[in-house]
Amino acid sequence: MTASDGHIYLLLAVAALLGLLLLWRLARRLRRGPPRRPGFFRRTGWPLGLFLVVMVGTWLIVMVVLPQLFMIDLSFRPRLPLAQMGGPRDIYTLQNYRYLLFGSTVSTESWNAVHLRALGLTIVSAMLITLFNLVLCYPLAYYMGQVAGPRGLRLLLLLLIAPYWLNDILRAFAFRILFAESGLLNAMLLGAGLLDRPIDFIGQNIALYACLTYAYMLLMLFPLYNALEAFEHSQAEAARDLGAPWWHIHLFVVVPAVKGGIASGCTLVFMLATGALAAPLVLSGTSVLWFTPIVYDRFYQVFNWPQGAAYAFALLAICIILVIALLRRLRLSLTDVVR
């Protein structure tokens, strides 16, 4: 089965899925009797309805779904020069995934330690960054949501938004200057007498963590703030009245109530941290830590696009699984998370 046949199968699968969806809707409608709501085009009128269907259809199908499907499809195909694609050598294969796991397209003897370690470390680091971000931002979000008055709030908002006019690259650049061996932080610590020799922040990846945490602070802060603003203060007061100490109140009364905001912030930060590219490129230490630059290299260093696609899909799949697990655990749905 060549890959060009595969494309036909892919399209057929998508068509079959759509057909099933329509059939299911039809069946439901037949069971319930005539629908009480007028149909889609009666509600919107033909010109507007057509505009909606075309725009949204093009967007979702051409810009979202199809690219992902094609990427997944490519990940299962071998690396071939452009001319030979779609030809007889373009077959479906697991070789790219084999490479990711075992370091070779054919043998499964030894694990691809470097890449797998990078993948694992990326996930774990992203989780740590998310957690640290949460702990860092929670007090401020609580203050803003529950304690601050309108004037103070406006000031805080103004102060908070200002630093985010820098983009990823400039931010990473700034952190590099800050954390370099001859950089500002080391200079200050040396000058204050706290250190004899400068610390290699960058080599130890501390600079990278600091930069990534910084990058997503607002994304953690605002969902938390929104949730905490809506929190009924009287609940905390009731707990205090019953004798609970402040940390107990936060942990067992406030946090469960705002878990939607927490999940929202954490999901966004985790997904973005895992997919971060600029900061790792600029700030990586000696060890290969972040997975995303490895994906980048597959494309523009090694020029092995199918492999890159496989790596990208692996990353995506793991992220999605983890996020769904988190949402399940907290018993939330996607609509609660994306404001």
Add this chain to the structure above:
Amino acid sequence: MRFGRLACFAYLLAFFTYLFAPLAVMGLTAFNTASFPSAWPIEGWTLDWFAALARDGEMLYGLRNSLWIGLLVVLVSVPTGLAGALMMQHIAPSLRGVYYVLAVAPVLIPGVIIGIATVIFWREATLNAGLRFLYNGTLLTVMGQSSFIASYCMLIFIARLHRFDRTLEEAAADLGAGKTTIFFHITLPFLRPAILSAAVLAFLSSFENYNTTTFAILADKTLTTVLAGQVRQGTTPSVSALAVLIIGVTTAAFLLVEFWRGGDWRRRRAALA
């Protein structure tokens, strides 16, 4: 409780120091005469790096591209986001959940993956359809960025539509307006503030985007990819000068908007008094 107040203050101090540290660094290096970007020690004060920035052809080329792509992204994302939000209203309730997940997914998918997928798709699509001229960095970047920026816009419009009084549409219908007329007379004027915010957000998001752009731009360049190249290879403080410029311009614009809006608010208060 004194300890609490002290801890609070210390926390806020540390937090905002952390928050403004990179800006301070940028500020210092941009004006420092040292040829290697460093915040310390300060060798001297100069504006040379700003001049160097103005002479940097690559940077200017990237800037032009970024502006052009930003404009195109606004033109694509804002109507798409609007269509997405309206679709949410009118689609059958049973399909709404699935639709929302699809529409919001681009926000969660890492930007690099969107960039990769867009390039792969368009390469094969244009190859097979013989439309080779469509396979260029600008188009791909616009497509890639718009896929998630349209989602941002959609969220803005959904929030605005939430506050829309549906009976106004009914009143217009009762007075004789057809569905399309209602949309242009009643719904769209109501959405005007949202269209503005969405456009601004779309432009800014596009301008500063790196992850998706770096894959989608192919052989071409935008400001962010030029920056990335320069920063990785070691660079002069002209990059810091750029950062200071960006911060300056956006802060000024922000303050201007705040002032204008605040003034408007004060005027209204006076009118009602």
Add this chain to the structure above:
Amino acid sequence: MAAEVGIERLSVRYGPVTAVDDVTLTIGAGEFFSFLGPSGCGKTTLLRSISGFVEPTEGRLAIGGKDMRGIGPNRRPTALIFQSLALFPLMTVAENIAYGLRVRGVAREARRRRAERLLQTVALEGYGDKPIDQLSGGQRQRVAIARALAVEPEVLLLDEPLSALDLKLRQHMRNELREIQRRVGITFIYITHDQGEALTVSDRIGVMSRGRLEQVGAGRELYDAPETAFVASFVGEANMLAGTVRERHGEEAVLDSALGPLRARNPRGLLAGSRAVLFIRPEFLLPCAEGEPANRIGVRVAGLAYEGSATHVSWVTPAGEKLLSLLGPRDAAPPAPGGAAMLGFAAQDALLLPPQELAA
């Protein structure tokens, strides 16, 4: 140009819920007709069916003789005044009023003139350029009316338009609406839950409960000759006593109740042995002297409410039932609370009606 509205066996169902149940009614051209009922009785749904926002599940609706099936709200000869008024916030008063004309392609000059004239009609001259948020409640009402009249509808529909206004303003606006209707001469269909309002403004009233049309008639008919217990209790105040019909004497009958045998009119011809409710207005249930009307009930005073022109007296029977009397200024003063009295009423002032579950 007023039109007649013909409603034939109209029903509106949402799945298992029936909002409007088999309503048949003809509203005459140029009539001021009100639908009266508690919330949830279906009057709003019925109004929205007439205006075209709701498609009836069954039945036929004709305006001016034309069947309205499949005709959308923008093409019906009706105009609706919403409960929230739904004035367009981004347009001025004149732009609001002229909107219907703008949609019909009327030129700007002509629109402006029409809007001016309508502003005069509703006594809002000079307000044309004002934004909507600067108007008071009563002024907004009038803009809504002017906007609806601008499209020269054959039927004007009003969805509880006065419910957001305070008492004095409401009374004033009621009269204004009546005035405008008389002047313009089109059919007005008005819905309200306030029976005093309905009685004041309407030519005829349709009382609705749980989707059904209980009774249609002029205010006087509904008040003096209610056909069901619901109408009796909803329009005006009523005393209701339950019992079983013991015997019939021509037009009248005797009811066996917890308070003893009571004699009343029996216009519905309820049969002996059937359950019934005796209904009597508070103004007819009065303290009486010895040897007076046939029906007598021994009671004690539970409470007094002096209201200037009249006094409401609430009584309680030995069995614990509550009764209400309305005493005029010339009637003898009632005893103090706790005091005993004998109430009496004439048979012809009371009615027997079939029992019915009343809305809470």
